[in-house]
Amino acid sequence: MSDVAVTGERRMGINWIGLGTIIRREWSRVWRVPIQAFLAPWISALMFIFIFGYVVGGNIRHIAGHSYVEFVLPGILMLNVVNAAFLQSTSQIYFQRFLRYIEETLVAPLSYVEMIIGSLAMTIVRSVVTSLGILVIGMLFGATHMYNIFEFLFWIISVSIVFGLLGIMIALWANNFEQLTMLNVFFIAPLSFVGGVFNTVAMLPPFMRWIAWANPFFYFINGLRHSMIGFNEAPEGLGVVVTLALIAVLGAATWRLFSIGYGLRE
Amino acid sequence: MTVPAINIEHLRKAYRTGTVAVQDLSMQVQPGDFFGFLGPNGAGKSTTIHCITGIATVTSGKIEIFGIDAVKNYREARRLIGLSPQEFNVDTFATVAQIVDWMGGYFGMNAAQRKSRVDMLIQRFDLTAHAKKQFRELSGGLKRRVILARALVHDPKLLILDEPTAGVDVELRLDLWRYLQELNREGKTILLTSHYLEEIERLCRTIAVIAGGKIVREGPKEEFFTVPGGLEKAYLEATGHRADHVAAGAA
Numbered sequence: 459m460s461d462v463a464v465t466g467e468r469r470m471g472i473n474w475i476g477l478g479t480i481i482r483r484e485w486s487r488v489w490r491v492p493i494q495a496f497l498a499p500w501i502s503a504l505m506f507i508f509i510f511g512y513v514v515g516g517n518i519r520h521i522a523g524h525s526y527v528e529f530v531l532p533g534i535l536m537l538n539v540v541n542a543a544f545l546q547s548t549s550q551i552y553f554q555r556f557l558r559y560i561e562e563t564l565v566a567p568l569s570y571v572e573m574i575i576g577s578l579a580m581t582i583v584r585s586v587v588t589s590l591g592i593l594v595i596g597m598l599f600g601a602t603h604m605y606n607i608f609e610f611l612f613w614i615i616s617v618s619i620v621f622g623l624l625g626i627m628i629a630l631w632a633n634n635f636e637q638l639t640m641l642n643v644f645f646i647a648p649l650s651f652v653g654g655v656f657n658t659v660a661m662l663p664p665f666m667r668w669i670a671w672a673n674p675f676f677y678f679i680n681g682l683r684h685s686m687i688g689f690n691e692a693p694e695g696l697g698v699v700v701t702l703a704l705i706a707v708l709g710a711a712t713w714r715l716f717s718i719g720y721g722l723r724e
Numbered sequence: 725m726t727v728p729a730i731n732i733e734h735l736r737k738a739y740r741t742g743t744v745a746v747q748d749l750s751m752q753v754q755p756g757d758f759f760g761f762l763g764p765n766g767a768g769k770s771t772t773i774h775c776i777t778g779i780a781t782v783t784s785g786k787i788e789i790f791g792i793d794a795v796k797n798y799r800e801a802r803r804l805i806g807l808s809p810q811e812f813n814v815d816t817f818a819t820v821a822q823i824v825d826w827m828g829g830y831f832g833m834n835a836a837q838r839k840s841r842v843d844m845l846i847q848r849f850d851l852t853a854h855a856k857k858q859f860r861e862l863s864g865g866l867k868r869r870v871i872l873a874r875a876l877v878h879d880p881k882l883l884i885l886d887e888p889t890a891g892v893d894v895e896l897r898l899d900l901w902r903y904l905q906e907l908n909r910e911g912k913t914i915l916l917t918s919h920y921l922e923e924i925e926r927l928c929r930t931i932a933v934i935a936g937g938k939i940v941r942e943g944p945k946e947e948f949f950t951v952p953g954g955l956e957k958a959y960l961e962a963t964g965h966r967a968d969h970v971a972a973g974a975a
Contacts, residue, residue: 483822
């Protein structure tokens with residue numbers, strides 16, 4: 459008998475091959491539906507940029523020296539990153555539960571952390587690919603700028619992690635497709651639209667400005683906008699703190715759900 | 725002293741609904757044994773298997789795989805187990821080759837190891853012509869073969885088969901029996917559940933009967949054949965059913 463089972467490949471206590479396999483499997487799953495995964499958000503972004511940025515925006519004055527289409531592009535990009543991350547993580551966990559192939563990973567020597575990181579890694583990949591497509595579309599309208607590439611990557615990756623974790627938690631809780639979409643309908647979509655995609659905080663009536671400050675989407679959109687065109691409305695560093703705090707809280711909650719087997723183990 | 729392949733002590737599994745599927749179950753499977761695990765539907769066979777393999781959480785009790793605690797050191801314990809579950813738990817849109825290959829990946833096998841094992845198993849289970857087909861396109865018998873190939877990809881020391889021949893034709897069943905006997909001769913420990921008593925009788929050396937979440941009878945196969953009616957009568961009596969017709973038929 460060979461000793462394949464006893465050895466396995468593990469370095470620094472991590473099952474890297476197992477981790478890579480989760481990503482390979484999800485990549486394969488996403489590529490079964492390329493229209494839904496990539497083409498749909500790109501077409502949606504194209505329409506938003508064309509109508510709001512180009513047609514309507516052509517009649518709007520410049521904001522801090524930037525055309526309206528340049529101002530609106532980071533917001534549209536962030537909307538799609540949020541959607542891509544949330545849909546990727548909810549669908550991958552929920553379908554594993556629905557078709558029961560989550561059991562393949564439960565019986566394997568994978569830790570909870572490896573299972574979570576594997577899911578998040580593919581969430582980030584999908585968000586990055588979606589973002590690249592939208593940047594290219596933005597170029598067609600002369601709207602794509604890069605003020606700070608590292609800051610840009612920070613926002614794309616960290617927001618993907620936030621909504622990846624949120625998506626995992628929802629997918630563990632949901633018992634049907636209706637429940638799966640509830641957070642998106644009642645929370646993500648409304649808050650993202652009032653988070654400053656199309657307007658600055660200064661454009662809001664004074665009594666409504668507190669909504670923006672209390673809305674985490676404002677910090678995500680504002681951060682990404684700063685990384686692309688250098689326009690910033692929030693106190694320096696506050697958005698980074700809010701985002702990292704959300705990752706810490708959601709990460710701990712997700713790890714706890716995995717460790718007690720919530721929605722995973724019988 | 726030999727370390728048992730499976731050592732279960734006072735296992736209890738209660739679901740959130742309050743249903744107690746397994747209560748105070750203790751049993752041992754010796755290394756190299758071919759162990760038959762019998763019981764009526766709902767007796768707790770699959771739940772016990774799910775607790776051993778990590779699909780279900782353990783409410784209380786201890787499970788060791790070759791001396792390794794299956795809860796505390798679950799990663800080490802799971803490396804040693806291959807599971808063929810009763811129900812098809814696969815990504816039905818994935819291909820046969822992907823399903824087997826991914827399982828090897830979860831177990832940390834590198835690309836070369838995986839290729840060698842996947843090719844061998846696909847050939848062994850006559851799946852070569854179907855390797856690139858999606859799982860959902862296969863017949864029931866072919867699906868069962870894929871599940872078995874997946875269970876064996878990391879060459880586990882302990883193979884757990886939960887009704888592996890349910891719904892397969894006679895030819896495949898006979899071929900599978902030969903293969904399982906071959907694996908057992910090579911030293912693999914096999915735990916088999918089945919509703920086919922003939923299968924248990926032909927393959928297993930030790931038998932345990934579970935009913936109501938407890939082991940109600942356990943011993944070497946020969947002990948089940950000391951009375952007229954053999955395994956069927958012993959099984960029905962152990963599970964609390966009337967076995968008159970069996971005895972009459974055997975007389």
